[in-house]
Amino acid sequence: MTFTSGYGEVDTMFSRRLRRLTPYVPGEQPREGTYIKLNSNENPYPPCPGIQRYLAAADAGELRLYPDPVSNNLRRAIAGHYGIPADMVFVGNGSDEILSFAFYGFFDSFKGPLLFPEYTYSFYPVYCAFYDVDYRKVPLKPDFTVDLDGCIGLVETCGVIFPNPNAPTGIALTIEEIDGFLHRYPRDRVVVIDEAYIDFGGVSALSLLDRYPNLAVVHTFSKSRSLAGIRLGFAMSNPPVVRALTTVKDSFNSYPVNKLTQRIGEIALREDDYYRNVSRKIIKTRERFSSAAVSKGWEVLPSSANFVFMRKPGTTGRTIYEGLKSEGILVRHFGITGIDAFVRVTIGTDEEMDILLKAMGKKW
């Protein structure tokens, strides 16, 4: 889509940058309670109990002052949780903002195109358009796994970004595969691994930061920590990379993370047992649901995330999406050649997945 204001005569008011944009389209956000919402990979369980207690006792008077612009307490809490120094942590207004800053600060096509998987988080090409970064898509392997070999040596590149587990497939790479790739990839090009879904079964590349100065790992509080509503993400990398992200932030918006979000993030880190239990429940539901779907003749890619990517041979993805919507269940369909047959289904509660299985059985 090319931007048009709809008012031809005022188009000249805007910048040439604006005209090259193709905005990201997030999953539908219907009014709460309208649908069983399995389309945005939100967590079906509430945030940890300490957050409710914090809100009940919070002092609104503190809101008159600006937040700490560099979120020191929260960064220390994250650092403590993951066993790294605080100068290896950067926080932002959702991991999307951090990814945007990373594209600005790291990826520059004068060194070559950016590489990312052909089927992946659809915000990556949007950021490329936003900052005028050339990119090349690396095809997935026939089994839909990310092809790291395809990111090596074909062309001079300015960096690589991929989610692990990948979205929308849900398939994870092993830490050995990632290590092998980083070992062969140039150290003066940044590799961003978007680990939004890592807590649902993948192994984080965090342990590789010691050996690769060019590695940045991005996490979010939106998925395993049930906090999509507060907008909080963080990156972990070596101090020069964190300083680069901080320089970008301070040239864009000095205070991107508000006071309530900073405090809620700290509390979420303290109640790790609660969240480990939630993730275990979601994994168990995912495995149970996947087996049931396979036994009904569906193909389900092996997921290490809180969603599954699945198709029913003989039925189009759009038919599945629309059929389920008519049954009050919202899933995500990407009308993209090559994955058009699939729908992406967020793992909800056991009760929600049973309703879905029933609808699937009824329709197909």
Next chain:
Amino acid sequence: MTFTSGYGEVDTMFSRRLRRLTPYVPGEQPREGTYIKLNSNENPYPPCPGIQRYLAAADAGELRLYPDPVSNNLRRAIAGHYGIPADMVFVGNGSDEILSFAFYGFFDSFKGPLLFPEYTYSFYPVYCAFYDVDYRKVPLKPDFTVDLDGCIGLVETCGVIFPNPNAPTGIALTIEEIDGFLHRYPRDRVVVIDEAYIDFGGVSALSLLDRYPNLAVVHTFSKSRSLAGIRLGFAMSNPPVVRALTTVKDSFNSYPVNKLTQRIGEIALREDDYYRNVSRKIIKTRERFSSAAVSKGWEVLPSSANFVFMRKPGTTGRTIYEGLKSEGILVRHFGITGIDAFVRVTIGTDEEMDILLKAMGKKW
């Protein structure tokens, strides 16, 4: 300042964009209670009582879901408050984020440089560096007012941005002056008026939106609404301009305003009487403080904001800043030729300003 990572060998990891950045430096944010904090133009009074009640009763469970990406309820509340349609309202993560989006979407040097006042909000040149926008500073008049005539006809320009009241001077332009300027300025170049401080005595240009398709007015909840901690700002303009800002947002971060901030913003708009009273108190304190300072031999520029810009003939601004800091009072000093003698002092409570007056009397 040029960005250097401090690690020469890894500088090549970063983009050329990063190297041109000179980040904004916000006012010091000391630990609460350490100083009388008159350096960031925060409101000395707490937010309206409904916000405390909202937090006490808020359901943390809702935070598991993403917020409304376009903040419809909040935008409707703002629209209702100002008597305009909701498609004339854009909201963002603080007015700083909205200004950043405006620079991206509106200002493009291929049409000529952007113009802004010589002494003004110091984030404007930072945004210019961020998006590679050329700019020209328009000198203030000898009485420190913004020179709108200086923004007309000298060169082809890609737009104009200025705060009204201006910062750090606090001096407001009249609505007639702004109308006269807009009347003569090309309609196909956007004019952004940053009205962060408008509720402390200026007249908003909102009423001019009907006549000027190229006008955008930016407001914040951080100042008159005592909510710097939640990060919320909004722009009001004609629908094509709002659509342009939305396109920029959706190419950067789909959900920039979190759930709690959206709800708190709605509540703040409902309790307008409370805030009108707060602004009246601050104006009264400002006038009392300014008179007292003048009677002690200080020069105080005529302010329509919640701060004053002042100097003491014979004393440098840095001396004043340091002298007051040693007395436990934090004010803002800009080490910039031309305004180096001044300090910017936020209007606090009557009690805080009395302590400041006493310190001023003791020191100078």
